[in-house]
Amino acid sequence: MRERGFYIIKDEFFVRMNEPFLKGNKNECRPHYYCFEDDGVIWMIPLSSQIEKYERIINKRKQRDMSCDILHILTLDDNRKSVFLIQDIFPITEKYIEREYLLHGNHLMLTSEKSARLIEKKARKVIRLLKHGVKFTETQPDILKILEKLHT
Numbered sequence: 009m010r011e012r013g014f015y016i017i018k019d020e021f022f023v024r025m026n027e028p029f030l031k032g033n034k035n036e037c038r039p040h041y042y043c044f045e046d047d048g049v050i051w052m053i054p055l056s057s058q059i060e061k062y063e064r065i066i067n068k069r070k071q072r073d074m075s076c077d078i079l080h081i082l083t084l085d086d087n088r089k090s091v092f093l094i095q096d097i098f099p100i101t102e103k104y105i106e107r108e109y110l111l112h113g114n115h116l117m118l119t120s121e122k123s124a125r126l127i128e129k130k131a132r133k134v135i136r137l138l139k140h141g142v143k144f145t146e147t148q149p150d151i152l153k154i155l156e157k158l159h160t
Contacts, residue, residue, distance in 0.1 A: 009050065009102055012124050014039040014109035014116040017052065021104035025157055029149045031056075031096055039109040041092060041118065043131045049099035049158060051131060055090045062091040077130040078144050082123055086111050092127055094134050095144040099155050 009015070017040055022033050031038065031054040040052040056062065062079050069076045078095035108115040118124050134144070138151050 009042060009105060010115075010117070011042055011044055012118040013042050014055075014118075015042055015052070016040070016106040016109055017100065018104050018106045021100060025154050027098075027149050027154060029096075029147045030054075030098060031093065036106055039116065041127070043097065044128055049101060049155065050105075051097055051135065052100050053097050053127070053131065054093045056093055057088070057090060059089050059091060062093075077133050080123075080127050080130060082118075082120075082127075084116065085119055086116065094127070094130050095148055097131055097134060097138075098149045098151055099158060101158055 016036050016038070017033060019033055019036055022030055039055050041055060043051045043053050045051070059081060062081065066076045066079055066081070078093075080092040080094060081089060082092065083089050110116070118127075135151070137144075138148075
């Protein structure tokens, strides 16, 4: 596995974690971004193609002078815009990775160093806040519960 790569996660992970607020795996078709590895777990960020929905959320937060580290919109190398749902970041281990996310036979990677650094910075901040009990939405995964299950 490579940081900055996109991966498909096994449905088995979602069944075992039994966490209702993990984003749907869409029958092992939703790509997840491998943000970084830390303390034996890999932090994955689900993606969404619902650009307009998340642009509205970002704009509302900006109008209220709130930071928006919970979402990041980016045009990937396949020329499609995607939303990195940083607010829904979760830990996983390599045993739950099904395969690389491929486009035209090539592993999709985040090639922009600048974007990768910015997403990682946002992700580390969000994880720190989540570990201290901050809730960004009512429908965010319980990362502490997932971490506990991964270590058992």
